[in-house]
Amino acid sequence: MKQWSRRLPGIALILVLLLLWQFSVQFGWVRSPSVPSVTASFEGLWQSIVNGRLPLALADTLMRIFIGYGIAVVLAVALGALMGMSRFVYYLLEPVTELLRPVPSAAYIPIAILLLGVGNEMKIAVIAIACFFPVLLNTYGGVRSVDPILTDTGRTFGYPPVQRLWRIILPSALPEILTGMRVALGIALIVGIVAEMLAGNSGIGYFILDSQRVFRVQFVFAGIITLALVGYLLNFLFLRIEAYVLRWRASTST
Amino acid sequence: MSRVSGAVLESPVRMQAAEQQIAIAARNVVKSFTTRGKESVILDGVTIDVAEGEFLTIVGPSGCGKTTLLQLFAGLQPVTSGSIEVDGKAIQGPPSGIVYVFQQYGKSVFPWRTVLGNVVFGLERKKGMSKAERHAIGREMLELVGLAGYEDHYPSQLSGGMQQRLAIARALAPQPRVLLMDEPFSALDALTRAKLQQLVLDIWQKLGITVIFVTHDIEEALLLSTRVIALHKSPANIDIDLADDFAHPRNLISLGEDPDYLAMRRTLLSSIYRQEGLVYEDGRGR
Numbered sequence: 001m002k003q004w005s006r007r008l009p010g011i012a013l014i015l016v017l018l019l020l021w022q023f024s025v026q027f028g029w030v031r032s033p034s035v036p037s038v039t040a041s042f043e044g045l046w047q048s049i050v051n052g053r054l055p056l057a058l059a060d061t062l063m064r065i066f067i068g069y070g071i072a073v074v075l076a077v078a079l080g081a082l083m084g085m086s087r088f089v090y091y092l093l094e095p096v097t098e099l100l101r102p103v104p105s106a107a108y109i110p111i112a113i114l115l116l117g118v119g120n121e122m123k124i125a126v127i128a129i130a131c132f133f134p135v136l137l138n139t140y141g142g143v144r145s146v147d148p149i150l151t152d153t154g155r156t157f158g159y160p161p162v163q164r165l166w167r168i169i170l171p172s173a174l175p176e177i178l179t180g181m182r183v184a185l186g187i188a189l190i191v192g193i194v195a196e197m198l199a200g201n202s203g204i205g206y207f208i209l210d211s212q213r214v215f216r217v218q219f220v221f222a223g224i225i226t227l228a229l230v231g232y233l234l235n236f237l238f239l240r241i242e243a244y245v246l247r248w249r250a251s252t253s254t
Numbered sequence: 255m256s257r258v259s260g261a262v263l264e265s266p267v268r269m270q271a272a273e274q275q276i277a278i279a280a281r282n283v284v285k286s287f288t289t290r291g292k293e294s295v296i297l298d299g300v301t302i303d304v305a306e307g308e309f310l311t312i313v314g315p316s317g318c319g320k321t322t323l324l325q326l327f328a329g330l331q332p333v334t335s336g337s338i339e340v341d342g343k344a345i346q347g348p349p350s351g352i353v354y355v356f357q358q359y360g361k362s363v364f365p366w367r368t369v370l371g372n373v374v375f376g377l378e379r380k381k382g383m384s385k386a387e388r389h390a391i392g393r394e395m396l397e398l399v400g401l402a403g404y405e406d407h408y409p410s411q412l413s414g415g416m417q418q419r420l421a422i423a424r425a426l427a428p429q430p431r432v433l434l435m436d437e438p439f440s441a442l443d444a445l446t447r448a449k450l451q452q453l454v455l456d457i458w459q460k461l462g463i464t465v466i467f468v469t470h471d472i473e474e475a476l477l478l479s480t481r482v483i484a485l486h487k488s489p490a491n492i493d494i495d496l497a498d499d500f501a502h503p504r505n506l507i508s509l510g511e512d513p514d515y516l517a518m519r520r521t522l523l524s525s526i527y528r529q530e531g532l533v534y535e536d537g538r539g540r
């Protein structure tokens with residue numbers, strides 16, 4: 001496939017960087033107890049997979065992310081659609097959302113701990129807050145930019161407003177909503193890990209921090225490698241799903 | 255009077271005016287817009303009775319309100335005063351049985367639905383119709399407009415002319431009484447336009463529906479309609495109301511050579527061009 005041959009230089013670059021990393025540790029260019037070699041990191045990765053610690057941590061993290069993300073998406077799409085369709089609702093909610101949105105989600109963690117403790121609920125809540133705003137903004141934008149000709153077409157065929165929302169407005173706004181959801185997915189991973197590091201006892205974030213505390217650096221890097229792979233995979237899957245859902249779009253030749 | 259041009263057949267559509275049912279009517283319709291405190295009256299007491307089976311075309315200079323009038327007939331915009339009546343009752347919003355076809359077909363067809371999905375859109379409201387039935391009607395409509403075989407394509411894969419055919423098929427599927435078309439062919443090339451004009455004529459004859467058509471193209475108006483109304487810009491009312499009763503089927507080429515056709519064309523063009531400042535008041539060219 002044409003695509004793969006164009007990706008080769010990029011893949012080669014990654015390999016070159018990995019080699020540089022390996023050599024700098026192996027040949028002593030970098031002497032530090034904090035930097036394990038590539039081989040040691042992958043060995044650590046393998047070990048934690050085999051002894052079950054990593055899969056368990058990953059399962060915990062992913063569970064929290066998906067629940068928080070799911071809650072955020074449902075609420076944000078509903079509210080965003082409402083704000084997009086009703087000027088009153090928009091002007092009612094816009095000041096509040098514009099005040100809350102710029103706050104870095106990590107800043108909500110202390111409040112969340114005070115209110116919800118250090119368990120799953122806290123982490124899910126923080127993830128949900130972080131994911132909420134990008135999806136809200138994009139939903140609102142998508143709904144507002146639906147061409148009136150499309151909704152007028154719905155009207156001329158006799159469909160009432162609720163039907164028009166379902167049959168015309170949301171499908172039309174879907175590309176923009178999905179973009180917001182993709183951004184939110186990345187945020188979910190970040191915020192989830194940070195929450196686990198600040199107040200956790202399970203999950204990949206905790207795994208990384210814990211390994212650092214006991215100076216098992218190979219596991220620290222193993223955790224980071226895992227996050228890189230998981231992040232890449234989630235994004236890749238999302239793009240595939242998005243490409244299928246939006247398969248009706250005119251293809252632009254690259 | 256009936257005129258014959260090209261074909262010898264008398265159109266079965268012609269009836270005495272008194273026998274005809276009124277499909278839709280504008281009664282003393284006034285439409286005004288207020289921008290920056292200034293009120294501009296686009297339509298000032300327009301009254302038109304559109305008979306069942308009529309093919310009415312509305313023409314006029316730019317800004318005369320022909321698209322606005324069509325949107326009022328469609329219930330897509332409210333009147334400022336007066337009323338649009340169907341079956342003797344004033345409408346409140348888009349009346350059922352009346353479908354509007356937009357000029358910008360590219361923005362009106364639903365890109366996320368397939369061709370077949372688009373055509374059946376208007377049918378999904380009807381209760382008691384199964385998916386199979388809807389699809390059967392959809393395929394029939396696609397056949398009618400010459401899009402058979404494209405059921406599973408997406409609109410983004412269709413040319414402009416095909417998209418407009420799709421919009422027409424979609425409009426016809428729920429079997430409306432009245433079809434409103436807003437300059438549907440102005441954004442297409444001449445050849446595609448001719449094909450779609452023929453299509454609309456064929457459909458109108460076959461299905462016997464009422465059509466209100468807006469165009470800036472006088473020749474298109476005379477070719478397609480049974481009645482041409484030209485709107486005046488100021489005063490904002492009807493300028494000319496012509497019976498365009500050439501027999502059907504109409505010959506796209508020889509009709510343009512008919513002396514009666516040419517007389518009507520001159521009447522319409524003179525009025526419109528004069529309003530647009532293109533000829534002198536006495537009808538002489540510059």
